Amino acid sequence: MRLVLLGPPGAGKGTLAALLKESLNLVHISTGDMLREEMKNGTDIGRQAKGFIDKGELVPDDLVIRLIEQKLIGDKQVRHGYMLDGFPRTRKQAEDLDRILGQIHQPLDYALYMEATLPVIIQRLGGRRVCRGCGAVFHVHNKPSRKKNMCDVCGGELYQRADDNEATIRTRMDVYLKNTRPVIEYYKAQGKLEKLDADKDSEEVQGVLMQTFNEDRKLNKH
Numbered sequence: 001m002r003l004v005l006l007g008p009p010g011a012g013k014g015t016l017a018a019l020l021k022e023s024l025n026l027v028h029i030s031t032g033d034m035l036r037e038e039m040k041n042g043t044d045i046g047r048q049a050k051g052f053i054d055k056g057e058l059v060p061d062d063l064v065i066r067l068i069e070q071k072l073i074g075d076k077q078v079r080h081g082y083m084l085d086g087f088p089r090t091r092k093q094a095e096d097l098d099r100i101l102g103q104i105h106q107p108l109d110y111a112l113y114m115e116a117t118l119p120v121i122i123q124r125l126g127g128r129r130v131c132r133g134c135g136a137v138f139h140v141h142n143k144p145s146r147k148k149n150m151c152d153v154c155g156g157e158l159y160q161r162a163d164d165n166e167a168t169i170r171t172r173m174d175v176y177l178k179n180t181r182p183v184i185e186y187y188k189a190q191g192k193l194e195k196l197d198a199d200k201d202s203e204e205v206q207g208v209l210m211q212t213f214n215e216d217r218k219l220n221k222h
């Protein structure tokens, strides 16, 4: 199965992806994670991306499309299915993704739109903590780690993302409304959109989604 996860920052895309990775055995491809890895390794791409990420703006389309194209065409692990998290974020990215997937005859199955309200988003982003070692995502109140500032999965140190501050969150929300909301319409027109109430608990969101997948399978939709 090939999925796209859409929704505002903090809707819970990465968290749902971690749950689906277990239950559906799909590869989790997050452009945000890929870009942060490039920055950590001090690569050319990382240096180009840093200024945009720090300000909460989008990294130029060409750069992220190149990263995704390499991953989808060059990485054997993605053959059995994947979830794209944080990509596409512009109409151009969505069109280029269709072009790439058209070339390899692997169309997307679903675009999952995780709809969340603003107070929920702000609470989630403000308390988000991420593991420096494995990238696992926690929350100081909603999903605290067992030991303070220590990852339950690998024991790594938890940190707060530099772009999870109030001013940058505001910019990211504006960028989302201007650039990424139109992508939702793009997939709706293709009949691939599945809307989820992402204000709910992540296990509940996962449950609703698995039910949709099962019903569609029975109807031979996918």
Ligand code: ADP
Binding pocket: 007, 008, 009, 010, 011, 012, 013, 014, 015, 016, 124, 125, 127, 128, 129, 137, 138, 139, 140, 142, 143, 198, 199, 200, 201, 202, 203, 205
């Ligand atoms: P996104 O990938 O959409 O930016 P994340 O998955 O990183 O969002 O989640 C943002 C924060 O909200 C994290 O701290 C995560 O633990 C928390 N979170 C995610 N989904 C839920 C949920 N359904 N209920 C409560 N907290 C959540």
Ligand code: AMP
Binding pocket: 009, 031, 032, 033, 035, 052, 053, 054, 056, 057, 058, 059, 060, 061, 064, 085, 086, 087, 088, 089, 093, 163, 172
């Ligand atoms: P995320 O981890 O998805 O919240 O992304 C963090 C930041 O990485 C964003 O605010 C952007 O600056 C950048 N980024 C991630 N994915 C994309 C994308 N598809 N297009 C442009 N910029 C992106």
